[in-house]
Every structure is written in C-alpha cells, then in structure tokens.
Amino acid sequence: MTYLVCFLFLSVILFYRLRQKQVERIAFTDALTGGMNDTAFRAAYEKLAARMEPSTYAVVFLNIKGFKFINEYFGSAAGNDTLKYIYSKLIRHICTGEIAARDNSDCFFLCLKEHSKEAIRYRLQKMTADINSFNASSDIEYQFTILQGIYLVDDPKLDVTIVLDRARTACRQRHGTDPCSFFHPEMAKQMQLEYELNTMFEDSIKKRDFQIYLQPKVRLADLTLSGAEALVRWIHPDKGMICPSDFIPLFEENGKICRLDLYVYETVCAYLHKRIEQQKDLFPISVNLSRAHFKDLNFLRKFSELKAKYGIPDGMIEFELTEYSFLDKQQREMVKNCIKQMHRLGFHCALDDFGVGYSALALLKDFDVDTIKLDRQFFVDMTNPKAQTIISGFIEISEKLGIHLVAEGIETKEQMELLKQFHCEMVQGYYFSKPLTIDEFEKWKDTMQKQKVFK
CATH class of the missing domain: 3.30.70.270 (Reverse transcriptase/Diguanylate cyclase domain)
Incomplete structure (x- = not known):
C-alpha cells in the first residue's frame, strides 16, 4: 500500500x-x-x-x-x-x-x-x-x-x-x-517628449486643450462655401502649440487616436447643433477617421449616438479615410461593410490623399465612397502636361461615377484657374483660407458673404 x-x-x-x-x-x-x-x-x-x-x-x-x-x-x-x-x-x-x-x-x-x-x-x-x-535562383x-x-x-x-x-x-x-x-541621446529627448505627450493626453482632453480648426472647401462653379474639414490643434497651457506631426503619429501608434477622433467629432456635432439653435445655415463638415477604429466592429455606434444626441441631420458629417485604411486585404472587406453602415446611419465617406497609393482606381471600383480628395502633390507643378492629363482624367472619372472631388493644397491663382478649366468641383487650400478657429471661421464666412466674394 x-x-x-x-x-x-x-x-x-x-x-x-x-x-x-x-x-x-x-x-x-x-x-x-x-x-x-x-x-x-x-x-x-x-x-x-x-x-x-x-x-x-x-x-x-x-x-x-x-x-x-x-x-x-x-x-x-x-x-x-x-x-x-x-x-x-x-x-x-x-x-x-x-x-x-x-x-x-x-x-x-x-x-x-x-x-x-x-x-x-x-x-x-x-x-x-x-x-x-x-534571388540567385529567381527570374524576377x-x-x-x-x-x-x-x-x-x-x-x-x-x-x-x-x-x-x-x-x-x-x-x-x-x-x-x-x-x-x-x-543617440537626441532620440532620448524624443522619447521623453512622447512620454510627456502621453501623460498630458487625458488631462488635455478633459480641459479641452485640443481645439478644432476648420478649413473651408469652396465650390469653383460659383465660388460658394461647400463645406469644411475639421482639423485638431493641441494648444497646451504650458507647452503652447504642439505640432500635429509630434502627436498624431504617436497616438496612431498607441491607440489614443480613437479617443481623439471621437473628441473632434463631438466638438463638430456641438458646433453644428449650435448653428441649428441659432437658425443658421448648415454646411457639411468632414472629420478624419483613423484606421485604428476598424479594430472595433461596433465603433460606429458611438458616432451614431452622438449624432442623434445633438440632432445632426443626415449628410452633414463626412468621415475622411486615407488609402492606408484599405491596404490590409482582411481589413478591406470590413472597411467596405463599414462604409455601407456609414451610409445607413446618415454619414458620408471621403477618400483622403487619393492617388498616392498603389491601387487608387481599384478603390473607386470596390468602395462606395462619396468624395475623393486629390492629394496636393498633383498640383505642385501644374504646368507639367502629364500632371494636367492625370488631374483632368481623375476629374472626368469622378464625374462619370457620381463622386464628388476636392483638390487639396491649392495655394495659387494659377492652380485655381487651371482647375476651373478642368471643371474641378471643389478646392481646399491656403488660396482661400488657412485652417481657422471656429470663431475665426464664423467671421471669415460672414465677411466673405458680405463682400460677395462667393456670390
């Protein structure tokens, strides 16, 4: 035993x-x-x-x-x-x-x-x-x-x-x-900066140190305001203006960008709601949406709930996605379904930085986007005949597909005149206005209307 x-x-x-x-x-x-x-x-x-x-x-x-x-x-x-x-x-x-x-x-x-x-x-x-x-045994x-x-x-x-x-x-x-x-030690300083930015993030969200700037989109046919893009600026009480290139990639990497996107979106909703209460005219506003959101299959629920909370009419909010959101084959199907859901919920969808990726035209075929934003690099040298042919070609394709087109980064009268000749629908850039605070945007809009620049 x-x-x-x-x-x-x-x-x-x-x-x-x-x-x-x-x-x-x-x-x-x-x-x-x-x-x-x-x-x-x-x-x-x-x-x-x-x-x-x-x-x-x-x-x-x-x-x-x-x-x-x-x-x-x-x-x-x-x-x-x-x-x-x-x-x-x-x-x-x-x-x-x-x-x-x-x-x-x-x-x-x-x-x-x-x-x-x-x-x-x-x-x-x-x-x-x-x-x-x-490669020693490969033909290509x-x-x-x-x-x-x-x-x-x-x-x-x-x-x-x-x-x-x-x-x-x-x-x-x-x-x-x-x-x-x-x-090297300089990189340690960058790491310290990133640590500080991460540490300051939550407090800055609560204290609303992140401010929303609006950059107008102008319809070329009649020079009227056709919408605006919401851009975020971090103005810290101690650090001052923090460059977006310092915090956007960092928050993209660690996931905080989702919280920041939602903050920007709700601020835009509150602004549109205020205009409704003041019985002012509404115009569509686009907000950037990071690819990080697509890790959550139900992320649109929060956006839809806020849209209902602030009483925002359908078609007044447009989500801007970059081509990088479509690179992963498994994620592409998810993005396609999300765009359909956006439309069901009353949102529009824009494809930002269009034309810089490897499969831009394939995206137009496979995804039901409402707007494409031609990347600014196409307009750097518009005297180049090839550039003109590509731009006019994209404009023609967008017209035939019934997709709105915005030319980004327009800074000169020569660029604008050429785009008019090509019958480009909308432009965005410093030629009309830099990004403005909401108060500055209101004054700019009222001033332009009074001066009948758009009429």
Missing part, C-alpha cells in the same frame, strides 16, 4: 512538472517561427544582462519595409511563410550567447555580442544578403529592405522595456536612405 501511495504521489508530481514545462514552452515559443517569442526574448535578455559587462552587447530592432504589401498581394499565408523564412536566415547568424526572436508582428529583435558600429553593420549586411539570397529579382534600429547597451541595468524601446525608436527615427540607425 505504501509503495502504491508513493508511486501515485511521484506520478502526480511528474505529471505537473511535465505540464508546467509544456505551459512554459507554449508561453515562450512563437507559434509561427517555432523560436523565441517576445516574452522569451525579454526573459533571456534579463538573464544575460545580469552578468553583462557594459559596452559589450547591442540590441537590434529589425523591421521589414513594406511587409503589408506582401500580405496584400500574395495573402497572409505567403506573409507568414516570409516571416518564417526570414527568421530561419537570421538564426543562422546568431552565435552562442546571443538572442533572436520575432516581435508580435512583422518585426524581429536581436541581441548581439557586439559593440563596434562597423562590426554590427557588417553582420547586419550579411544577414540581409542571406535573406535576399533567394525582389529585394527585401530590412530597416534596422540599434541600441548599444552601455548600461546593462536598464529595464528591458527601455532597451527595446530605444532600439525601436532608433529604427523609427532613422533619416535618409541608410537602413541602419543607431540610438
């Missing part, structure tokens, strides 16, 4: 130990590559850093440029195969005492026992060459561009999250054509 109890006891212990190892293996293994995942990399780095001498290691962040296009053109299965292929090549170059792992997306982290910039560049070049070695050459951010670990006691963030920041803040970027 005693032997049986001991046997059962040992069996139970063995079972739980095996079970624990299995759980640990799942928790620390990347299901796609079969190698280390992000959690395992962090744990391995912390173990390594505990006995690491300063200035002996480097942490590298690798980002595959244009990976989303691989998923788009060839499908997610091909994308997954690509990630497995790249990992298999990277791991061949990892020596004893070094670490490699895939991040949670299409990126990779390496920890190399190197501290010389030249040696690191050389090793990364060899890795990139090995990754692109498949395709080169992967691997963007590289490197942090030279001079303080092994630094928290692993900060170490990884510094490598990631070096990659994000790279300049020029060099794919290799090393972290």
Whole structure:
C-alpha cells in the first residue's frame, strides 16, 4: 500500500512538472517561427544582462519595409511563410550567447555580442544578403529592405522595456536612405517628449486643450462655401502649440487616436447643433477617421449616438479615410461593410490623399465612397502636361461615377484657374483660407458673404 501511495504521489508530481514545462514552452515559443517569442526574448535578455559587462552587447530592432504589401498581394499565408523564412536566415547568424526572436508582428529583435558600429553593420549586411539570397535562383529579382534600429547597451541595468524601446525608436527615427540607425541621446529627448505627450493626453482632453480648426472647401462653379474639414490643434497651457506631426503619429501608434477622433467629432456635432439653435445655415463638415477604429466592429455606434444626441441631420458629417485604411486585404472587406453602415446611419465617406497609393482606381471600383480628395502633390507643378492629363482624367472619372472631388493644397491663382478649366468641383487650400478657429471661421464666412466674394 505504501509503495502504491508513493508511486501515485511521484506520478502526480511528474505529471505537473511535465505540464508546467509544456505551459512554459507554449508561453515562450512563437507559434509561427517555432523560436523565441517576445516574452522569451525579454526573459533571456534579463538573464544575460545580469552578468553583462557594459559596452559589450547591442540590441537590434529589425523591421521589414513594406511587409503589408506582401500580405496584400500574395495573402497572409505567403506573409507568414516570409516571416518564417526570414527568421530561419537570421538564426543562422546568431552565435552562442546571443538572442533572436520575432516581435508580435512583422518585426524581429536581436541581441548581439557586439559593440563596434562597423562590426554590427557588417553582420547586419550579411544577414540581409542571406535573406535576399533567394534571388540567385529567381527570374524576377525582389529585394527585401530590412530597416534596422540599434541600441548599444552601455548600461546593462536598464529595464528591458527601455532597451527595446530605444532600439525601436532608433529604427523609427532613422533619416535618409541608410537602413541602419543607431540610438543617440537626441532620440532620448524624443522619447521623453512622447512620454510627456502621453501623460498630458487625458488631462488635455478633459480641459479641452485640443481645439478644432476648420478649413473651408469652396465650390469653383460659383465660388460658394461647400463645406469644411475639421482639423485638431493641441494648444497646451504650458507647452503652447504642439505640432500635429509630434502627436498624431504617436497616438496612431498607441491607440489614443480613437479617443481623439471621437473628441473632434463631438466638438463638430456641438458646433453644428449650435448653428441649428441659432437658425443658421448648415454646411457639411468632414472629420478624419483613423484606421485604428476598424479594430472595433461596433465603433460606429458611438458616432451614431452622438449624432442623434445633438440632432445632426443626415449628410452633414463626412468621415475622411486615407488609402492606408484599405491596404490590409482582411481589413478591406470590413472597411467596405463599414462604409455601407456609414451610409445607413446618415454619414458620408471621403477618400483622403487619393492617388498616392498603389491601387487608387481599384478603390473607386470596390468602395462606395462619396468624395475623393486629390492629394496636393498633383498640383505642385501644374504646368507639367502629364500632371494636367492625370488631374483632368481623375476629374472626368469622378464625374462619370457620381463622386464628388476636392483638390487639396491649392495655394495659387494659377492652380485655381487651371482647375476651373478642368471643371474641378471643389478646392481646399491656403488660396482661400488657412485652417481657422471656429470663431475665426464664423467671421471669415460672414465677411466673405458680405463682400460677395462667393456670390
């Protein structure tokens, strides 16, 4: 009996130990590559850093440029195969005492026992060459561009999250054509700025430090106001005017952009509601909608509820989407359904920065958008015959499809006159007005009407 109890006891212990190892293996293994995942990399780095001498290691962040296009053109299965292929090549170059792992997306982290910039560049070049070695047996050459951010670990006691963030920041803040970027103190200042912006965000939302500016859209046929675009400006009581290029990409990355978009939208609704109460004429206002919203299948409910709360008539709010919202093949179907739902709820939909993406015309075929906004780059040199042909072609296509067209970034009389000749419907830009505060916009609108500039 005693032997049986001991046997059962040992069996139970063995079972739980095996079970624990299995759980640990799942928790620390990347299901796609079969190698280390992000959690395992962090744990391995912390173990390594505990006995690491300063200035002996480097942490590298690798980002595959244009990976989303691989998923788009060839499908997610091909994308997954690509990630497995790249990992298999990277791991061949990892020596004893070094670490490699895939991040949670299409990126990779390496920890190399190197501290010389030249040696690191050389090793990364060899890795990139090995990754692109498949071209030797391919009829059509395709080169992967691997963007590289490197942090030279001079303080092994630094928290692993900060170490990884510094490598990631070096990659994000790279300049020029060099794919290799090393972290330096100036980047730390940028990280500090981003930390401060994230910290200030909630308080600024509550105190309404984010202000709405309106930029008019003018109908060229009769020079009347046809609408406006709502743009956000952050005017902090201590920091002053914070540049949109400092906070918009940051909030896009961390998801705060969804909260900010909703804030802008509700402010626009409140403004239109005030005009209704004052019995003033209404005009459509477009608000920007980040692709981050499409992660929530029910995100339009909040917008619809606010529309009803403020009594906004149908057709007065237009959502502007960029072409980047349509890049992911799986997301495209979702976006298509969302546009249909927008129409059912009384919203319009515009495609912003139209023409700069790889499949602009395909989007017009597949998506029921109400408006396209031609990107400003088309109007930089309108004396170019090719540019004129492209612009007039887009205008003609939009007319035949029954889609409104807005020319963005119009700053000169020459641009406006040419667009008139092409029968462009609407223009937006500094030629008529810069973005204005709501009070300035009201004065501008009243002044222009009194002077009969639009009549």
